Amino acid sequence: MKESFRNADGYPVLMKMVSAIQENKVYLGDVDGLIGDGDHGMNMNKGFTIFGERIEGKQIAFSEGLSELGNVLLTEIGGSMGPIYGTIFIAMGDSLDGLETIDRESLAKALQDAESELFDIIDARVGDKTLVDTLSPAVESLSSSSSDFAASLKVFRKAAEDGMNSTKDLVAKYGRSSRLGERSRGVLDAGSVSCCIILQAMADGICSLLEVTE
Amino acid sequence: MQRILNNPDNIVDEMVDGFVSAHADIVERTANPRVIKSVEPVSGRVGIVTGGGSGHKPAFIGYLGKNMCDAVAVGEIFSSPTAVAFHDAFKAADGGKGVACLYGNYSGDNMNVRMAVKKAEKEGLEVRTVVANDDVASAPADQKEKRRGVAGEILMWKIAGAASAEGRDLDGVIAAAQKAIDSTRSIGIGLTPCTLPAVGHPNFEIKDGTMEVGIGHHGEPGIEVLPLESAADMAKRMCSLILGDIEIGEGDDVVVLVSGLGATPLMELYVLYGEVQKILSGKGIRIHDALVGNYFTSLEMMGVTLSIMKLDQDLAALYDKPCYSVGMRKR
Numbered sequence: 250m251k252e253s254f255r256n257a258d259g260y261p262v263l264m265k266m267v268s269a270i271q272e273n274k275v276y277l278g279d280v281d282g283l284i285g286d287g288d289h290g291m292n293m294n295k296g297f298t299i300f301g302e303r304i305e306g307k308q309i310a311f312s313e314g315l316s317e318l319g320n321v322l323l324t325e326i327g328g329s330m331g332p333i334y335g336t337i338f339i340a341m342g343d344s345l346d347g348l349e350t351i352d353r354e355s356l357a358k359a360l361q362d363a364e365s366e367l368f369d370i371i372d373a374r375v376g377d378k379t380l381v382d383t384l385s386p387a388v389e390s391l392s393s394s395s396s397d398f399a400a401s402l403k404v405f406r407k408a409a410e411d412g413m414n415s416t417k418d419l420v421a422k423y424g425r426s427s428r429l430g431e432r433s434r435g436v437l438d439a440g441s442v443s444c445c446i447i448l449q450a451m452a453d454g455i456c457s458l459l460e461v462t463e
Numbered sequence: 464m465q466r467i468l469n470n471p472d473n474i475v476d477e478m479v480d481g482f483v484s485a486h487a488d489i490v491e492r493t494a495n496p497r498v499i500k501s502v503e504p505v506s507g508r509v510g511i512v513t514g515g516g517s518g519h520k521p522a523f524i525g526y527l528g529k530n531m532c533d534a535v536a537v538g539e540i541f542s543s544p545t546a547v548a549f550h551d552a553f554k555a556a557d558g559g560k561g562v563a564c565l566y567g568n569y570s571g572d573n574m575n576v577r578m579a580v581k582k583a584e585k586e587g588l589e590v591r592t593v594v595a596n597d598d599v600a601s602a603p604a605d606q607k608e609k610r611r612g613v614a615g616e617i618l619m620w621k622i623a624g625a626a627s628a629e630g631r632d633l634d635g636v637i638a639a640a641q642k643a644i645d646s647t648r649s650i651g652i653g654l655t656p657c658t659l660p661a662v663g664h665p666n667f668e669i670k671d672g673t674m675e676v677g678i679g680h681h682g683e684p685g686i687e688v689l690p691l692e693s694a695a696d697m698a699k700r701m702c703s704l705i706l707g708d709i710e711i712g713e714g715d716d717v718v719v720l721v722s723g724l725g726a727t728p729l730m731e732l733y734v735l736y737g738e739v740q741k742i743l744s745g746k747g748i749r750i751h752d753a754l755v756g757n758y759f760t761s762l763e764m765m766g767v768t769l770s771i772m773k774l775d776q777d778l779a780a781l782y783d784k785p786c787y788s789v790g791m792r793k794r
Contacts, residue, residue: 327575331571332578371570425683427684
């Protein structure tokens with residue numbers, strides 16, 4: 250197993266993220282429909298599909314692709330999810346820009362930068378039943394890991410999933426589902442689900458690159 | 464769901480198409496299909512921009528026009544326009560004297576406007592904002608920054624549009640808009656939920672025989688759910704919530720705006736207005752002007768918002784200036 254991958258080789262990771270959202274379009278809509286307005290799957294699918302079509306077959310570095318994805322989401326999605334995911338991916342792209350290779354430290358740094366940029370525009374924190382409940386523990390696990398890159402990504406995957414599942418017992422404080430108060434308990438937050446899907450697809454894509462021997 | 468639709472996913476674009484064709488004497492398209500502008504020239508004065516999710520007709524594009532708004536960013540139903548749409552709206556309303564972006568306090572709008580303003584600044588276009596927070600039910604008075612913007616936004620646009628037409632500079636227009644919204648309070652009562660066409664069923668519930676006091680424009684939770692009251696009692700409740708939040712008393716001049724939420728018959732809005740008028744007159748409050756109709760709706764929600772703006776001499780003069788838009792026309 251390698252300890253880094255070439256930034257220029259990131260294309261399959263990006264496409265894995267796109268197909269993960271496309272495959273989960275209906276599921277995301279269903280989760281959102283329980284306590285939100287049911288358009289999360291449709292909106293995310295729209296943004297990721299436009300991005301996928303734009304980069305298809307192109308030589309695009311991982312950092313460049315993340316910036317482009319962020320820009321597409323900002324331009325096409327609107328609402329709250331456009332700026333939220335747009336900010337996350339643009340910040341990651343900026344952080345990784347210019348790197349020849351990406352290792353655990355640089356990916357962790359990129360995710361930390363994304364989290365801190367996100368916290369500039371939203372007030373939600375861990376425990377508020379939003380995608381932060383997925384993102385923050387995942388970022389923390391990768392930053393604090395002392396294992397090799399591939400093993401760290403496995404822990405990262407698990408942290409994202411545990412974070413997502415934690416939203417089930419929480420009461421929504423932000424977004425439309427906050428209207429339901431106590432009634433929002435018992436259901437996953439749709440943003441935390443899409444965030445988990447994206448982070449896990451990214452981790453899986455990177456793991457595949459680390460397995461390739463040159 | 465009994466609605467007039469083609470593909471519900473295209474409803475916003477199709478609505479814009481119909482609107483622009485019907486009102487070509489007032490509005491026109493821009494290069495961005497989600498940015499509509501007034502046909503009035505903006506050169507040499509401050510541009511007035513707003514924007515928000517769709518489903519609130521005639522807000523927001525219905526307030527484009529002479530001495531009103533100059534460009535509007537259009538979002539999906541109940542969903543903020545993109546940062547790019549806001550930015551393009553700023554450019555469409557740029558007459559060389561800066562742009563005032565006057566919008567409602569919602570998390571998505573706040574984020575997208577903030578990004579659009581940043582981008583405009585980098586290009587040397589000065590944009591200042593006023594965030595409407597007239598809904599008294601959405602947060603206590605000591606947390607006004609958390610309050611949402613509702614129908615009172617219309618009065619803010621009216622005042623700012625007049626201030627721009629008078630030739631006030633960006634500081635002056637922003638100050639007038641801020642004073643307008645600071646002098647305005649609103650309260651809503653919801654009687655039925657509403658349904659997003661693409662979803663097909665309401666995503667919240669108001670039981671028959673009850674009313675939700677303080678409901679938001681997208682079904683945000685109110686202060687309390689109570690048994691349905693008479694128009695007189697509703698008016699009393701709404702007036703007391705507003706007058707408990709802003710000092711308005713004997714001899715003060717006000718503008719009263721009663722807006723339906725989409726499905727309430729106009730005749731019932733007039734019944735409510737009649738009761739409001741009695742209460743205000745009884746307190747010696749002078750009604751300078753009254754607006755009654757579907758000014759700021761929430762799809763087909765049944766219910767009403769009451770907004771009251773307290774006037775001083777300057778606000779009264781700006782309010783009285785003629786304007787011409789789809790949603791508001793003043794001689």
